[in-house]
Amino acid sequence: MRQRVVRVALTAVLVALVLLAVPLALAIRSSLYAGQRDALERAALAAAVRVNPDYARGDPAELPAAASGQRLGLYDPRLRLHTGTGPRTGDDAVGRALAGKVTRDSSGGELVAAVPVSHAEQVIGVVRASSPVAEVRGRVFAGWAVLAGVAAVALTVAVLVARRQARALAAPLEDLSRHCRAVAEGDLTARAAPSTIAEIDQVSRTHNDMLHSLTELLRHERNFTADASHQLRTPLTGLQLTLEAGLAQDDTRPALEEALAATRRLHETVEEVLRLSRPAGLPRPVTPDRPVRELLAHAEGRWHGLFARDGRRLEVAVQDVPDDVRVPGGPVTEILNVLLDNARVHGRGTVRVTVRDLDDALAFDIADEGAMDGDGVRLFGRGHSGGGPGAGIGLALARDLAVSLGGRLSLARAAPTMFTLLVPVRREHSGPQDDTGQGSR
The missing domain is CATH 3.30.450.20 (PAS domain)
Known part of the structure; x- marks a missing residue:
């Protein structure tokens, strides 16, 4: 060059x-x-x-x-x-x-x-x-x-200027080549540095944008794999145990019904993980809304027996939440499942789920009698599980699901432990007709 x-x-x-x-x-x-x-x-x-x-x-x-x-x-x-x-x-x-x-x-x-x-x-x-x-x-x-001497001086100056300009032009391209080679060797954090040449800077920005998009795509793929394996492991184990119990009974209908319910829950989990794994900028499927009371009743029916089997109690309370309040059913259910499973595995004592009405949002408080050590921010990082480092990613997935809804998930209290999920709500009610003949919402 x-x-x-x-x-x-x-x-x-x-x-x-x-x-x-x-x-x-x-x-x-x-x-x-x-x-x-x-x-x-x-x-x-x-x-x-x-x-x-x-x-x-x-x-x-x-x-x-x-x-x-x-x-x-x-x-x-x-x-x-x-x-x-x-x-x-x-x-x-x-x-x-x-x-x-x-x-x-x-x-x-x-x-x-x-x-x-x-x-x-x-x-x-x-x-x-x-x-x-x-x-x-x-x-x-x-x-x-004299003319030849002037020409020789001009040629010498031209050589010096040409070599300097060649270095100025080649250095950014060589740097970009090194970064491309580093990316090819697996370093996805490599980024091309800006130079003083607009055209080369444009190529560097395009390269960095492309690398960022590829990194995000790979991150989404890795997260999807991790989320799917994490969220499906427990339901699949439960489904296997249900089927094995059904084989040991004469009447297999209850076991088949429970297996069918577990299969539906697996399907919903897969749908939510797939929805979350779509890269940013692409439209995500809209999940149907469900009434809050129905959603909580479903969660209580699923987790009450599991806590009772461990000798613990599960209490669900709704504070002044109107009946017309609806939230995205799939994501909120998945978040509650993660938080309740986290409370069952890492928490202690009675688990309380409380829903508070904040006008334009609902606050879901999931509390137990245990204690949480460590930083509340690191707690939601991938590779952190419960109160210490581990391989769990459930809280990270729950946080991502909450963000995808326009909400927020945070550790409200470390001892006794309480997580708070904020979810935007939709209210459906009949009202006076407006000028367009549409009911107000």
Whole structure:
């Protein structure tokens, strides 16, 4: 990844340097040559205006001193060198200048500028200025060397910037790859850290959201398995004992009726566990509402014999609860079963179930004469059972069921132990018709 980013960056820089450096190198060469020719032409013009028109009749013809690396010479109309320096016979540039035009040329390894000397509208001579081509070529090479140095510096800076950017781009992706590898090895708590690159952060957030969804799905599956095994173990044992007792009797009808009732309870338990196991965001099946008194009578009928078998009492009391109050039957029944089973296994003495009316909710108090040690919050964690750590998950399941109803389950008192379940209620009664013809609720 990093090498690829560096290669791409260097390729782009090299293409840009070529596209800029080649035209610039040509421009440097052209500019230096043109500048030298302009300098020669100015020198020749300056010398031409100082030439005495009577030099052909023997008067002296003086030329200004030539600049370093330049040669100045005055040629007569016969192309002979009269004064100054230069070839003894004028070249093509001098011959063309005799026609009255300023001429630029290169010959014999020199750059040449020839300027005609005029008098009385006649050309009476030519001033020739020249300089070696090698001198200009040396300046061109020097300019190209500077250009190459600038290009090398630019390329070096580009390499450093490209490597830094490659690290900045690759580091978050490498981190994301490490987290994916950790997830593949079983660490579902691994999360990709944010970076400074928006696009990579978006990928990281999507990865984390996907991992969170998978974790929740796996948690729901594990909870379902644990809840099902926990809630079905006792009813299945009771069903087995009922069937075995029925086999030992001549009249098996009571045993079959009890087994059928146990089967119905198993079916309701499975339905509630399945309903609770659905991931968040998915609609859950609506459980039918049941009157509170009917629900309590059913719970008392199921658990009274079990407590009596252990030499304990079960008391159920309803305080000022109207007959029209209804609660979700399946979940509340399952929660009461968990709490009563917890009181039977871990509690002591008489167990009291009291229902209080709180207008918009009902409070179910399940109390016994035992004591509960430990933190009331940890008590509802999975892997905690009764008053000490264990493998039970009944209270955790009951809490989740209560939350799914919009209610709450808490430890109201540790000694003597009392759990309180708050459940939103629905009241059904007839009333005056409203404007839409519907009865009020």
